[in-house]
Structures are given as structure tokens and as C-alpha cells.
Amino acid sequence: MDQGNKSDLLNLPSGEFDLLRSKISPRSSLECIYNDASLSIRDAGKYQYSLIVKKVSDDNDSPLGDDDEEFSDDTRSVLSVSSKKKEEEWIFPFSENLKFLKTWTKRGDVAFVWKNLNGDEPGEKVQFVISHDVQQKDIERFLEAIYYCYYETKYQRPSLSASKEAMKEIELICNTPMGEDLSDKNRNELDSENEEFQDASDSVSNKNRKKAGQPKRAPSPPVTAPNGKQTLLLSADLYLFDPMAENFLKQESKIKVSIIDVGSYSYWLSIEGKENRLGTDISPNNNATFKTTDKSFVFNYTFENITLSYKLQFDDVQDFKEFRAKWTESVWMSLNKEDWNKVPPIEKEYINDPAESLTNQLNEILHIDDKNDRHRESAIETDSSSEDDEDEENSRTISSSSSFGESNRSVLSGKKSQNGNQSLTVSSKNNRSYVIRDNKIGVFKTDDDLEYVTTIKNVSNLKGDSFTPLTPMMYMEDSSMILSDTLNRNKLYKMDLNRGLIVEEWTTGDKDIVQYGPTKKFDQLTAEQTMVGVSQTGIFKIDPRISKENKIVTDQSKEYKTKFNFSSIGTTENGYIAVGSEKGDIKLYDRLGIRAKTAIPSLGESIKHICTSADGRWLLATCDNMLMLMDLTVKAGKNQGSVAFLKSFPAAENAKTYILKISPEHASYMMTYMKKPILFSKAYFNTGVGKMEDSILTSTGPFAITWSIKNILNGSERPYTVKRYDSNVVEDNFEFGSNKKVIVALKNNVSLAKIKSFKKPSKDILIPKETINEFYQ
Structure with missing residues (x-):
């Protein structure tokens, strides 16, 4: 130090x-x-x-006056x-x-x-x-x-x-409640001849390593539930996931399970038995999963940087349903800070429905528009069966430290970029990918392999002021790129990619741009100049050809009196528009300037990013630790067969929503390895003109993750595959027009990977062998 x-x-x-x-x-x-x-x-x-x-x-604190002289004796303890x-x-x-x-x-x-x-x-x-x-x-x-x-x-x-052993022993002492009583044994070991614990073979951590296969890990304090109103009390069997054996081991039968309202829309899960006692705030970070087939509730529990996966199994189906309903209600209220009783019944039904097992939704989904679904699944099967036999493990990686003009010497001296790579944009026409790093843009060619092309350095506005570009968007047949700037949220910049220079600046008046995108999904392939954007209170079209300084098209914009906190926008091939908010609700429009055709209620989590299928059937929303895949097909009534961009759902219907999460068991490996919660990057469909969207791609930490839509529809319990990298994934996306190749921007590298190199998750895929021991320390 x-x-x-x-x-x-x-x-x-x-x-x-x-x-x-x-x-x-x-x-x-x-x-x-x-x-x-x-x-x-x-x-x-x-x-x-x-x-x-x-x-x-505290500005309200008053200074001490003469009356405080009695405390002037500094000899007091x-x-x-x-x-x-x-x-x-x-x-x-x-x-x-x-x-x-x-x-x-x-x-x-x-x-x-x-x-x-x-x-x-x-x-x-x-x-x-x-x-x-x-x-x-x-x-x-x-x-x-x-x-x-x-x-x-x-x-x-x-x-x-x-030594590593020395620091582990110190860490144990500072994290063990009986740490003061460890002196008789462990502190003697700390004072051994080498003073660095090289011979501490009987230390507590080494003993725990020998217990691998017996994950009877003591839960974290508090041992007593917080004060509050008990809203639910049930009985269930408690299981703990063994990360070595990759299965659940029973810990205790008939344990008390309660949910406590501790006030201010905060809720607590309390689990108390004779041998086990644990408690945790109820929040999305619990990564909760309900399994109707065995009446179980699985959740993550983090303790001293170790994330465990627990399961509660209910004997009675009514108890299971009661617990699921109360849990869903508690999570929703904790996120929205609103009374559940004020939610309309149809919205309550929608909020509760995604908690259902996908298996229960299967019959309803597959018998709607059956002919179209058979065609869709047939296309997926045909496409997957035609994959070539290239080496599935090969993926070309480029070191961006040298590609961005950072020499090996600067890397070794620690003078390389502190932020690393920040975003990725994939072009549609010229097999190029662009990676932003500070105020530079790296250009990579993505044909059979990944090849570094050049670096656009010192991105600057028309005044010559350098800035770090944000939210890049391909534009005008991929000859240009639209960029934004943190310090000027009401401005957009057009960069000529052939010259590597900002050539135009556009303003949106007093509206700060939260997010923007093409007017139609594939506009970057054309000479279309307009684009759409959202502020916190409005949705608007931007046309740089307007002669005024403010480039917003007034008659094709919608401003709301209420602050909806809009956060994301996506468009379809026909120009239908989906807008998400920080509150978590989604509005669907067939065109700008009018009221929304459909409003999808919030499940509580903020929408960070929206991606739509070209035909408007599917909507993919990215939240912090889950994705929402929505089928926007109207299933009943006079508008049956239409999409919700054009016709609203009938009163008794809402968007069929699939909640995509990492299972708590797999998340226990990932979160223990990352030392932080699941936090998804922007999720994308594979896309291309005339291509069927059949895959989803996102990432968290060092893990790139892809979902198969077919497997989701078929009710697969684990419909995703994973590829682990040595550093964090900043952003990843499919190569345009393909579902077989993925471009991955890591913190300091760029990679081209084949989907075949993604594997079904297991402990060997998700976590290094040496890290598995952390579960038993």
C-alpha cells in the first residue's frame, strides 16, 4: 500500500x-x-x-456554544x-x-x-x-x-x-463472526515460522475444501427476521444446490417460510428451521424461478461473495400458488413503490402470468396460427441442419490495445485506455464492425475471419472539441454513422466514415435525446435520412433536411404531459414503433404523432433496450437481469391474427410474454465467478432482410449468451447456450444476415465467434476449475 x-x-x-x-x-x-x-x-x-x-x-447542525465547555476535558475516553x-x-x-x-x-x-x-x-x-x-x-x-x-x-x-494463503486466512478472520475466538488455533498458525501461513494445513479454509461435496454452508446473518407485518407463513422443504455434483441436496424438511412487509414497500423473505436460518430482501437480484412441475421455488442467495442457489419445495400445490402470488406481488410493489391493490385486474393477471412455467403456456401458443408456426419451425430446422463442419472452437481475436494505436509499452506502463472498449456497432452492407474506445473508433472487417482495418482517432465536433461518442447508429447505406455526446444530450452528429470526420451537427431544441434509431428497421441500407428518437416525455422524428436549427418534425411527434421516463425505442421493417420506459411499460405505435395502439403494463423492471422482429410479431426487451420476449400477435376477438402495433389486444388479453433468465443454479456459478449480480447487455435478434429471427444474443460479465426461440417455444428448461471469455463482454451482436457468427467486443479485445462454439451451461463451462473451491471455503 x-x-x-x-x-x-x-x-x-x-x-x-x-x-x-x-x-x-x-x-x-x-x-x-x-x-x-x-x-x-x-x-x-x-x-x-x-x-x-x-x-x-449537516447544514441544519448548529455550532457548539459556551454550554459545551463541560466537554473540554480531552482526557476522557x-x-x-x-x-x-x-x-x-x-x-x-x-x-x-x-x-x-x-x-x-x-x-x-x-x-x-x-x-x-x-x-x-x-x-x-x-x-x-x-x-x-x-x-x-x-x-x-x-x-x-x-x-x-x-x-x-x-x-x-x-x-x-x-502469500495467497496468508491473505485468505486474514480474510477468514475478518469475515467470521467467531473471529475473536479463532486466536487459539488460527492465530497460532498465523504466527508460524514463515509468518505467511505456508504450513497452515489445518486452517479453517483448508478444512472446508476437504468438505467438497457437502455444501452445508452456513447462511449469512441476520439470524432474526426484521420487524414488520408477516404477510405469509407456509411450510416447505429446503434444498441447497451442490456446485460440484450439480444437483440439489436436501437440507431440512418442513421449514418455516414467511414474507414480511418491513415498510416503505420493502419486503423480506425469512426461512427458519431447526438447523437452517436465512433471510434476504425480496428483489429481482434474487433471480427467482418458479417450477410448476415440482411445486418449487429456486432463488439465489449471496453470502461473502459466494452466490448459492436454494430451493423451496412445497408439498401442497395451493401453498405453492399462494407463495408465488405473494412473491410476485411483493417484487412488483418493491420496484414500483405502489399499492398492489390499485392495479387493475387485467394487469394483475398479466403480471402474474410470466411467472408461470413456459410448459403451461405451450398448448395455447402452438395452437395459435399453427400453420405459420410450423413454417417457422421448419425454416429453423432447415437452417440449422445446413451448418458446415468448420472447427467450432475457432474464433479470431484482435488485440484492440494495438489496433487503437496503444503501443505495448503504453499497455505495460498502465497508460492504456482506462475505460476499454465501450460499444459495438455492426454494419449491414460492407462487413464492417465499429468499436468505440474513448474518443476513437476501431474499424474491423468481418468476412471469414476478423481483421483490423483502421482507427478513426480524436472524434471531434465541428468546433474541434474532442468528445467520447455514444450510441452509434449506421446511416445512409453504411457510408455514415450517427453519434451522440454525453455533454450535449440535445445534439446528434453525423460522421462521414470515408473521411473519418464529423461533417454535420443537428439539434433537437429543448429535448434531450434518451435514445434514437432508424425510422424503419433496415433504413441503414437505404438513403433514408430521417430517424426517430425519445426524450423522457416524448417521441419524435428527426429530419436533418429541415432548414431550422431544431430538426424535429413537429407534426410527426408526440409529447406527453406526464413524464413517462421513456428509455428505449425500436422499429420494424414497416416503421412500427415500440417505446419502453424506466418504469417498465411499453407503448406500441403504427406511426408517429398519434396515441399508442397498445400499452403493455409494467412487470416492474426498467426497459434498457428494445429490439423488434422485422414483421412486428416479436418484441425483445432488455432489463437488468432478465429479458422479455413478447409475442405481439392478437390471439382472439375481431382483431385476431393482427399484431399489436396495428390493433390493440381485447380487454381480456395481453401480450404473451416469456421471461428469459439465467437459472439460479447457473447464476450461482456465474455470480460467484464475477463477484457481482447478473447485468445483461443490450439483447438482439439475429437479423437480415428476408431472414427469420430465430435466435437471441446478450451477455453479462465475461459470458456471451444465446437463446433459441424454438427452444423457448418448446418449453425447454434451459433454452440457452454460453461462451465464457477471459474478460468482460462489453457488447455482442450477430453478423448481419446470419445466425451463425457473433461479433464480440470485450473490454480490450474484439472477437468473431461461431455460434457452434457456444455450449450448454455446466460448471466446467461457466467457472474455472480453481474457482469452484470458493464454494467450499
Whole structure:
């Protein structure tokens, strides 16, 4: 760690600071010192560090007056019973005697606890409860720094010299509730001759490795459910997914399962038995899946960077349905912050329907427009059977550090792009792909292999000001590209790709552009100059030929008085328009300037991106941890056979929606490997003029993922395949006109992969062999 000037090295900006007293204290066991405080690590000299707690300033706080002179005795102990003084900065010199520990409050909030070595009462501790506003990655980074402080203060040597075993033991001590009691055994091992735990063969982590195949992993605190109103209490059997054997092992029978309303539209899942007790906030991050066939509920549970997959199996089908309904209701209310009772009955039915097993929807789906579906499936079968026999594992990768003009020397010195690749655009006519990296655009040729062509450097506006381009869109027969800029959200820029220069700038007046796209799906193949876009409150057409500075076509635009928070837009081959919002609802139009033909209610999750099939039957919406595949065919009534862009659904019908998720079992591998939740990139259909959309592509972390629409319709339990890379996938898309090749922009590389190289997910595909041990540590 840095041994320079004394300074705060890392900071957690927000949390609650409390004093914890022992049970024998006559005073209250918990006293809040600061409602809003920050916690930082300060460099206090060579191999010396301090924890610093500061009160976050509040404009409403009044300064201390003369009445506070009674607290001027600095000899009184910090935060002790005998001292009422509440300074604005508290300093705790770091050492192993501090007994620093990561833990959880009863509400499930992450907290750090350590001894108040300056306290007057025996057993006094302090607690810093981290605010929900602080991101998990920042907490993990702070905790990692604590491990290094622990090592350096104990051994008075740089942490760079620490062995992997040494750091794992320190991590165990700081993350184990009985960490203070580990000194008799593990701390002796820490003090062995080599001082770096090389011989710690009997350590707790090594013992746990020997237990592979017995995933009886203790669940995380809190051991007590938070206070609130119990809205549901049922009984179920509890299973835990064994990541080595790849199956569920029974943990306990007849365990109590409850859902608790803790207020402010927050809900808690509590599972309590004789041997197992766990609890978690109810949110989309649970990655919940319901399986009607065996009346089970499977969900992910993250504990100390390990993501486990648990299953609740209900004996009674009525209990299963009751739990599913209450879970769906709780998730919806937590996302929308609205009362479920105010939702219209038809919308409730739609919100609950995607939770059904796809198998239950099969008969209804396959018997509608049966002739068309048989033709569609026949086309898919024919196409897949004609695949060639090329080597399925080959994929050509180009190092973008050199391709973007970054020399090996700059890469080694750490001066390469901090952001890496940021977006990918695939052209339609000239086999080119464009990758944005800072203010440069890399150009790659995608024929049989991937070949670097050139780099467009220093993207600048007409004034010569450099900027990082965003949301690239191919334009005018792929001879140009439309770009946007974070700092000028009401502007679009036209780049001439032959010259590599911005040649035109267009404004949209006072409307900030949230997202934009072609007026018709394949307009980039033509000389069409117009495009469509959305602001938070409106939908509009842009025509650069308008003589005014504002290029919005007034009579082909729709502005809403209500702020819908529009977030995404997609169009079909005929120019039908789909618009998604941050709230999660979707509006469908047959043309601009009029009211929506169809409004699809929100399932609660924000829509990040929309892609439509050319014919308007399918709509694909990307949310954070799920995709929604919607069949927009009207199934009944006088408009039967039409699509919802043209005719609305009858009152008793809504879009048939397939929820596409990574199964909790597979997600447990992926999230443990990534150390973060599932977060999908923009999802796309394979596309091409006259081509049938039969595949879906997206990514999360280092995983590229493709779904087969045929397998989704057939009710396949795992309708996706996966390809794992060595670094994170920024964005991926199909080669235009093909469902066999995929262009993948990684953080520092670009790859051309064959769909045949994607595999059915398993532990061997999803996670490196050495990482599987993390489940048993």
C-alpha cells in the first residue's frame, strides 16, 4: 500500500456510527453516535494505518456554544460511557487487537464492528452500518484494503509480499463472526515460522475444501427476521444446490417460510428451521424461478461473495400458488413503490402470468396460427441442419490495445485506455464492425475471419472539441454513422466514415435525446435520412433536411404531459414503433404523432433496450437481469391474427410474454465467478432482410449468451447456450444476415465467434476449475 504522505486512502461516504456496549452494562446496549458518518482508512506512517470516522456535515447542525465547555476535558475516553462528547472525527489506530469484523445487522445491512480500545467499559465496541447508497463493489474494495492493513501492521512488511494463503486466512478472520475466538488455533498458525501461513494445513479454509461435496454452508446473518407485518407463513422443504455434483441436496424438511412487509414497500423473505436460518430482501437480484412441475421455488442467495442457489419445495400445490402470488406481488410493489391493490385486474393477471412455467403456456401458443408456426419451425430446422463442419472452437481475436494505436509499452506502463472498449456497432452492407474506445473508433472487417482495418482517432465536433461518442447508429447505406455526446444530450452528429470526420451537427431544441434509431428497421441500407428518437416525455422524428436549427418534425411527434421516463425505442421493417420506459411499460405505435395502439403494463423492471422482429410479431426487451420476449400477435376477438402495433389486444388479453433468465443454479456459478449480480447487455435478434429471427444474443460479465426461440417455444428448461471469455463482454451482436457468427467486443479485445462454439451451461463451462473451491471455503 502507499506509504507516502499521510492521507485517507479509501472512503465509504455514508453510514451510521454506533456504540455497542456489553450485556452487563447498565446503559443501553446500542447508542447511535452519528446518523450520517463516513469511514475511511488513513495512512499513519510506515506500515501503520488508522480507521477514521467523520460526522457528515449537516447544514441544519448548529455550532457548539459556551454550554459545551463541560466537554473540554480531552482526557476522557473516546465514545466511552463517561464521555458524552461527540467529536466530528474519531481515530482508531489499526492493529489485530482491534478485532475488525464484517457482519450484518438484523435488517441485513452490511456493518463493520471493531473494539473501542479507548472505552471505559469492558467489551465496548463500535459499529459502522453502511448505507444502502454505497455500492457493493466499493464495500468489497474497502474490505480488501483492510486485509492489507491487517497484514502490514502485524508483520511490518509490504502486503505485496504476502502469500495467497496468508491473505485468505486474514480474510477468514475478518469475515467470521467467531473471529475473536479463532486466536487459539488460527492465530497460532498465523504466527508460524514463515509468518505467511505456508504450513497452515489445518486452517479453517483448508478444512472446508476437504468438505467438497457437502455444501452445508452456513447462511449469512441476520439470524432474526426484521420487524414488520408477516404477510405469509407456509411450510416447505429446503434444498441447497451442490456446485460440484450439480444437483440439489436436501437440507431440512418442513421449514418455516414467511414474507414480511418491513415498510416503505420493502419486503423480506425469512426461512427458519431447526438447523437452517436465512433471510434476504425480496428483489429481482434474487433471480427467482418458479417450477410448476415440482411445486418449487429456486432463488439465489449471496453470502461473502459466494452466490448459492436454494430451493423451496412445497408439498401442497395451493401453498405453492399462494407463495408465488405473494412473491410476485411483493417484487412488483418493491420496484414500483405502489399499492398492489390499485392495479387493475387485467394487469394483475398479466403480471402474474410470466411467472408461470413456459410448459403451461405451450398448448395455447402452438395452437395459435399453427400453420405459420410450423413454417417457422421448419425454416429453423432447415437452417440449422445446413451448418458446415468448420472447427467450432475457432474464433479470431484482435488485440484492440494495438489496433487503437496503444503501443505495448503504453499497455505495460498502465497508460492504456482506462475505460476499454465501450460499444459495438455492426454494419449491414460492407462487413464492417465499429468499436468505440474513448474518443476513437476501431474499424474491423468481418468476412471469414476478423481483421483490423483502421482507427478513426480524436472524434471531434465541428468546433474541434474532442468528445467520447455514444450510441452509434449506421446511416445512409453504411457510408455514415450517427453519434451522440454525453455533454450535449440535445445534439446528434453525423460522421462521414470515408473521411473519418464529423461533417454535420443537428439539434433537437429543448429535448434531450434518451435514445434514437432508424425510422424503419433496415433504413441503414437505404438513403433514408430521417430517424426517430425519445426524450423522457416524448417521441419524435428527426429530419436533418429541415432548414431550422431544431430538426424535429413537429407534426410527426408526440409529447406527453406526464413524464413517462421513456428509455428505449425500436422499429420494424414497416416503421412500427415500440417505446419502453424506466418504469417498465411499453407503448406500441403504427406511426408517429398519434396515441399508442397498445400499452403493455409494467412487470416492474426498467426497459434498457428494445429490439423488434422485422414483421412486428416479436418484441425483445432488455432489463437488468432478465429479458422479455413478447409475442405481439392478437390471439382472439375481431382483431385476431393482427399484431399489436396495428390493433390493440381485447380487454381480456395481453401480450404473451416469456421471461428469459439465467437459472439460479447457473447464476450461482456465474455470480460467484464475477463477484457481482447478473447485468445483461443490450439483447438482439439475429437479423437480415428476408431472414427469420430465430435466435437471441446478450451477455453479462465475461459470458456471451444465446437463446433459441424454438427452444423457448418448446418449453425447454434451459433454452440457452454460453461462451465464457477471459474478460468482460462489453457488447455482442450477430453478423448481419446470419445466425451463425457473433461479433464480440470485450473490454480490450474484439472477437468473431461461431455460434457452434457456444455450449450448454455446466460448471466446467461457466467457472474455472480453481474457482469452484470458493464454494467450499
